[in-house]
Amino acid sequence: xxxxxxxxxxxxxxxxxxxxxxxxxxxxxxxxxxxxxxxxxxxxxxxxxxxxxxxxxxxxxxxxxxxxxxxxxxx
Numbered sequence: 891x892x893x894x895x896x897x898x899x900x901x902x903x904x905x906x907x908x909x910x911x912x913x914x915x916x917x918x919x920x921x922x923x924x925x926x927x928x929x930x931x932x933x934x935x936x937x938x939x940x941x942x943x944x945x946x947x948x949x950x951x952x953x954x955x956x957x958x959x960x961x962x963x964x965x
Contacts, residue, residue: 893957897925900954904947907931915947923959925951937962 891899898917913933920928927947929939931937936942941964948961 893922893937893955897958900951901927901947903954904950907946908942913918918964920958923957925958925961926964927961928964 897920901915901917905914905918907965908929911932913931913936915933918927918928920926927943929935929936929943929955933939933942943961943963948958951958951961
């Protein structure tokens with residue numbers, strides 16, 4: 891399983907929580923340990939988006955995949 895596959899699988903764990911609040915995320919790419927995602931729907935313009943990204947998505951990915959160093963919001 892590639893690193894990209896691992897990241898995509900892990901993102902599927904958190905997507906239902908985002909979707910329950912009317913949002914979602916889209917995987918863009920991984921580059922040098924940095925995962926780029928785009929928050930969409932209600933998450934795209936939510937004032938808590940940065941917190942969701944860092945404390946939710948980034949924490950989950952770092953816990954599950956040691957190669958991930960950071961999650962970055964792509965626009």
